[in-house]
Amino acid sequence: MGILARGASRTVFVAAVALVMVLILVAAYLATRPSPGEAPEESPAPTTPAETTTPAQTSPAAEASPTPAKEEKTIVIYASLSEMTTADPSTEFSNSIIWMPLVYEPLVWYDPLEDRLIPGLAVEWESSDNGTVWTFRLRENAKFHDGTPVTAEAVKMSIERTIALGQGAAFIWDPVDRIEVLDDYTVRFYLKYPAPLAHIAAASYGAWIFSPNIVKYAGASNLTDPKVADWFNQGNEAGSGPYRLVKWDPENEVVLEKWEEWWGWREPGYEMASPNAPDVFIIKIVKDAVTQERLLLTGDIDIAQYVPLENVDRFEKDPGFVVAVKPSFQNLLMLINTKKPPLDNPLVRKAIALAIPYEDIVEVARAGVARVASGPIPHGMWGHFEDFTYEYNLEEARKLLAQAGYPDGIDRTLLLVYTAGDIYEKRTAELIKTSLAKIGIQVEVRPMSWEEQWSLALSGWDNPEAAQDLFIFYWWPTYITPFDFLYNMFHSENTLFNLAYYQNPEFDKLIEEAVLYEGYDRERALSLYYEAQKILYEDVPAVPLWDSVDVRVANARIGNLEKAINPAYPTTIFAQVLSVEG
C-alpha cells in the first residue's frame, strides 16, 4: 500500500467528483432550456403557445412559406419601461395593461378627455331604476381567437370569474349583485346600489371578456382553478381583440400579431380600427429613458414610452419623429405619516405643504412636462377642481411651524422614501429635501424598491413610529372616478394604500355618499367630492405634487399616434388605430 496507490485512488476520487459536478452543471443547463420540440402543444388552443427561448418559432415569417414575406409585414416596436407582470385578464392589476387592451376587449371603452363612452363588445346599453339595473346589447359578429362567438354567456362567465377570484381590480364589480343572460346577445346586471356600470365596464383592469373554453384548454376543473391562471401565465390568451399574443417573454418582449378575423377591421367607420394598422406589434422592455431614446434615434424601436424629458423639444423639431403629448391621470403625491409626531399636528403638515416649491419641481423633475397639482384628482378628469393648489410661501410656513410650537424647526430628521430607479421621484425628493431645510426641517432621502417601500409603509398601521415620515408615490385610477383616488388613498378602511394612515369619519361619509350618486346625479356627486377634497386641503394628509403629462415619441412613419393614446388606459398604445407606412 504505497504512496502511489493512495495517490491514484485520490486522483480517481477527485476526477469523479469533478466529473459529477460538470455533469450537474450540464444537466441543469439542458434541463432549464426548453428545447423547441417540446413546446406545450395544447391541442385546441386558440393561440400558439408562446415560448421563452425560441422567438422565431412563432414569428410570422417562420410560419410563412420560404418565399420572403418581408414586404407584406409591417412591424412596429414599442419600448416599455417596465417588465410585464401577469397575463391573467381577471387578476392582472399592473404593467400588462400595456398589451391587454390589444388582445382583449371590454364591453365598453371610455374616452375620459371627451367624457364619452365608445362601443366595444357591446353596441348599446341602458340603465334603469336609478342606475341599479344595467342592460348591455352585444354585437353579433364578434368572435374569440379560438373561433367561439362572443355571447352573453361568455360575458357573464368572464366577469363572474373575475369576481370569484377577488384579486387585482375585482373590487370594481362590488356593486354587482347578479348577472343575467337574457338571450345570446343581451346581458343584464342587477346592482346592490346605484353605480355607473358602463364606466366600470370600461375599466382598465378586471373588465376583460375571454373565451369560456379556458377551463378546457387549461385542463382545469373550474374557472377559479389555479390551473387556469397558470395557463394564462404560460403565455396563452383567449381574447377577442385585434391582436393575438404570439410570444410571451415578460422580462424581454411581448409579440402581438394582427388577427385578421377581428370584427373591427371590417366594421366601416369604427373609430378604434385603422386600415393600416401594423401586422406585428412588439412590446420590447427597455428599462430606462436614455436607452429608449437612443434606440429610437437608431431606428431600433418605433415608439418610446419615455425619452428624457429634457430632449422632447429636440424631437419636436425633428421631422423624422412625431411627439404626442396627452394629459395622463397619473399623479405624484407625498403622503404624510399623520400618526407620527410631530406630523400628527395639522399645522406642521400645512407648513410642509407651503414649503414645497411646486413650480420648481415640475421644472426640474419633469422638465416642465407636468402640471402643478390641485388636489388629489388630476387635471382633465371629472372631479378635479382648480382651487386646491398650495402656495409656495416659506414665510407663512415658518409662521405655521412656530404656531405649532416649533419656532426653530423640527428636532429630528424626517425620513422620505421613494421608489429607487425613478428619476422623476428622485429629483422631486431632492428638491423637497433642499426646500424643507430652509424652514428647519431636515430630511433624509432614501430610495427603496417598491416592495420594500410598500412593506415599510404597511407596517405603519401597527407601528407608525417605525414607519417612514414622508412617502412619495404615484396613483392612477382603475376606472375613471374621483372615488378611486379618494377612497384608495384616504378612506380609513383602506389599509393597503391609505399610507398617510389618515382617519376622518366625516371625509369617509362624504365620499361613500358621493359614489352612490355617480351613476345618475353627477352634479350632486361632484359637490360632495368637492367638500371631501376641501377637508383634505385643510387637513393635509398628503401633498399632491404634480399631475403627469404623457409624452410618447415615435418615428415619423407612425401615423395616428395621438389617437392611439388614451389616458384611461395608461401606457397602452392602441396599435389597431395606428396608421403605418412601409
Add this chain to the structure above:
Amino acid sequence: MSKAYVAKRLAMLFMVVLGVLVITFVITRVIPARPELLWAGSHPTEEQIERARKELRLDEPIYVQLYYYLKDFFTGDWGVSWRTRQPVLQDIMESLPATLELVFAAFAIAVMVGIPLGVLAAVRYGRLADGVVRVFSVLGASAPVFWIALIAQLVFSSWLGVLPGAKRVDESVVIETGFREITGFMILDSILQLNAAVLLDALKHLVLPALVLSLYPLGLTARMTRALMIEALNEYHSISLQVWGLPRRLVVYKYALKNVIAPVIASLGLSFGYTIIGAFMVELVFVWPGIGLYAALALLSFDYPAVIGCVVVVALVYSLVNMVVDIVHASLDPRVKL
C-alpha cells in the same frame, strides 16, 4: 505526472467551490439580522416571512442550515427570482451564452491587438512607441469601465451613429429572417443557419461592448507581452542568434514570441475576473441580455435570490476558467512544475 497535476487542480477546484458556497452562506444567512426578510420578496405578509423562515430552516442549528444550503445548490434548487418569477438557475442558464459570447469577443480583441502592441513596445523599448503602449495599457486598467461604456455609446452610437449602442440584435431582422436560437450564442447560431443578415447584425451589435470590455485585458496582455518579450529578446540565445546574422524579424516572431504565449494565456486568466465583473456594467449600459445585465437589474431591483445566484455562478465560472488556464499553462510551459 501531468495527470496528477490535473487531478490536484481538480481537487483544488472542488475545495474552492465549497469555499465559495460557505462564504456566500455566511454572507446571506449569518451576517443579516433577519435573513428571511431578504428572501421573502415582494411586500411580504407575515405568512410569506414565516414561509421564508421555514424554507431557509432558520429555526434549525446553523450546520443543518449549511447542509441544506449545499444540498439545494447541488440539486439545482437556487430559489426563485422575485423579478422574473422564474427559477434563478434557469434565468442564469438562459443569459449565460450572451455573456460568454461578449467575453470571448473581448478576449479575442485583447489577444489580437494586445500581443502585437506588446511586441512593438518591446522591440522599441524606451522609445516613443513603447511609452505610448505603456500609457495606453495603464489607462486600460485605470478607467472605470462603465464610464468608458457610457462615453463610447454616446460618441459612436448617439453622436456619430456608426454603431448600434444597445441590444444584441435587431428584433425585426430576427423576425424577418426566421432566425431561431439553438445554442444561445448568436454568432454561432447564425452561422449554423447560414443566416448572413443576423450574423452581420449581431456582429455590428457586438463591436462596441466587446471593444469597451476588452480594454482591461488588452492592456494587461500588452504589458505582459512587453515585459516577457524584453526578457526573451535579451536572453543569451536570441542575442547570439542576432549576432549570427539571422533576420531580426525572424528572431522576434519565431523564437521570442514562442516563449511568450504561455504566460500571456496565464495573464488572460488573471484578467478574466475583472472582465466578467466589467461585463456586469457594460451589459447594463448596452442592454446586453446576459448574466451581467441580469445581475445588475437584480441589484437595482433588490432581487436578492437572483443576486446571490449570480455571485455563485460567476465565482464558479471564474474558478473553472482559472483551473483550465492553469492546466493549459502547465502543458504549454515545461518550466511550470507539474
Add this chain to the structure above:
Amino acid sequence: MASASSQVLWLIRRSKLSLVGLFIVAGFVVTGILAPFIVPYPEDARGETYNIEERFQPPSWEHPFGTDEYGRDVFSRVLMGARYSLIIAVGVVGLALLIGIPVGLVAGYVGGRVGSMLMRVTDMFLAFPPLLLAIALAATLGRGLFNTIIALSISWWPWYARLLYVRVTSVKNMPFVDSARLLGLGRLAIMFRHVLPNSLTPVTVQAALDMGSAILEAAGLSFLGVGVDPSTPEWGLLVTEGWASISSAWWISLFPGLAILVTVLGFNLLADALRESLDPRIRRIALTRRILG
C-alpha cells in the same frame, strides 16, 4: 532592504511617468483634504441648494465642468468627490490591512496547522473575482459610505494576508531572527519587534498603491446601485446620476469619470514604475539593451 522612500526617489529620478503619477496622487490627496474650503460653490458641493435658471449649463468660465440637472456646479461637486474617494480609499485599504496583517503574520510566523488553515480561508476569499464578493456583501448590508468601505475591505484583505504571509515565512528564517531567538526573546516579542517591521514594507507600499483600485471599485458599486447613499458626490455616483441626461448634457457624467480616470492613473503609474524597478530582470535587461542599442 531599501526603504520605501528611497525606492520612490529612485523611481522618480528614473521615469517621468512616475513623476506624473506622483503629482496626480499628491494633488488628489491635497484636494481631498482641502475640498470643503476650496470649492467655488460650497452649497452646490454639499447638495444643499438648487438653481432653476442654471440647469444644464455647458462648461464655461463660471462653471468649468458645467452644471447638472439641479443647476449645481459640477466642478464643485467633483472637487468634493475627491474627499469621498479619499475617505473610501483610505478606509478600504486601512481596514483591509487591519484584517490582513494579523492573519498573514500569524499564518506565516506560527505556521503549521493554524497557519495552513488560515491561508486556506484566505484562498477561499481569493476564489472570488474582484468586486464580486463586495457586490454580494453590499447587497446584503445595504447602501451607505460605511457599508461600501466594509464590503470592499472584506473582499480586499486576503491579498495583504497572502503577501505578508510570503514575506514573513522568508523573514522568519533570516539570521537576525535566529539571533534574537538565541538571545532568549519571547515569540511575541520576536514577532512584533523583528519579523513584522521587516516584512511590512512591501505590503504597505502595495496597499498605498491599491488605493486607486479601491476608488475604481467603489465607483463600480455606486454604478450598480449598491454603493454610497444617493446624492453623495462620490465620483462613481456622479457619473451614474448624470447618465439620465447624458445625451443632452454629457458634461455631468464626463468630468467625474475623468476624475476617476486621472486619479487611478496616477496611482497606477506609480505602481507600474515601482513594479518595473523591483523586477531585477527588467532592470538588468534595460541595461543590456542600452549597451546593445
